[in-house]
Amino acid sequence: MKILCVSDQIDPLVYSTGAKERFKDIDLILCAGDLPSDYIDFIVSTLNRQTYFIFGNHNLKDFGYYHKQRPQKGAHPTWLEDQSMGNLKGSFGATYAGFKVIKDKKFRIPRPGKKPRPLLIAGASGSIRYNNGLCQYTNSQMFFKLLELVPRLLYNKIRYGTYLDIFLTHASPRHIHDKEDPCHKGFDCFNWFIKKFQPTYLVHGHIHLYDMNTPRRTQVGDTTVVNAFSYTILNLESE
Structure with missing residues (x-):
């Protein structure tokens, strides 16, 4: 399975008339935040x-x-007051994964000696709180949001033998790809999460890559932490 991961920046190779041919072998797309909805729609x-x-x-x-x-x-006045549409599951053609655990049966992940299982994805929106703006959280707030995912993750472990394949976030784990300024510090609780639930990939955005020598991928135990800035492609074994 080939996965196109995008975040933070409109990439001219993706936002182009040649994208359909260039990415014709992509199976799945992950958007890790800070992208205009019309870009995702495209x-x-x-x-x-x-x-x-x-x-x-x-x-x-x-x-x-x-x-x-x-x-x-004290939050910035960027809040959308009209909430009459409620919780949309597929606006601009994409599915929201924030603070959810998703079982995608379209993809079959092989298991030795057992029937293939679905692809397992969880997500967490937002960044560390730095100016009390929208979709910003303290580490404690984010930790409690992650705790709400635990029952479903435990079910995955019992039912499928693994907790999770992909953890999709905007911010990075603390001290992994993050920065020391108040806006770009990562979440300590993400380190707890990947140690406990061992996703194959943690895909994040938020950290811009201006130097091509800056590491985009870091191995942490069984988890590969990947910075999706602009775009990158991952491979995950599937049938």
Whole structure:
């Protein structure tokens, strides 16, 4: 299975008339945040592949359609007040994965001596809180959001023998690809999460890559942490 991962920047190789041919062998698309909805729509329309997305800390005009909550006190006035459409599951052709555990039966992951299982994905939107803006969380807030995923992850372990294949986030784990400025620090609880649940990949955005020598992939135990900035392609064994 070939997976196209995008985040943070509109890449001219993706946003082009040649994208359909260039990425014709892609099976799945992951959007790791801070992307305009019309860009995601273009990718979905052009490549016609299953697409999952989460929100970052920018490009949040559609956030209110997926999270029925008011902004925190002092938050920036970027909140979308019209929430009449409720929780959309497939706006602009993509499926929201934020703070969910998803079982995708379209993809079959082989298991030695057993029937293949579905692809297992979880997601977490947002960045560390740095100016009390929308879709920003303290480490404690994010930790409790991750705890809400645990029952489903335990079910996956019992039912399929593994917790998770892909953890899709915007921010990175603390001290893995992150920066020391207040906006770009990673979440400590993401380190706990990958140690406990051992996804094959943690795919994140948020950290821009201006130097091609900056590492994009880091191995942490059984998990490969991947910075999806602009775009990158992953491979996952499937049938």
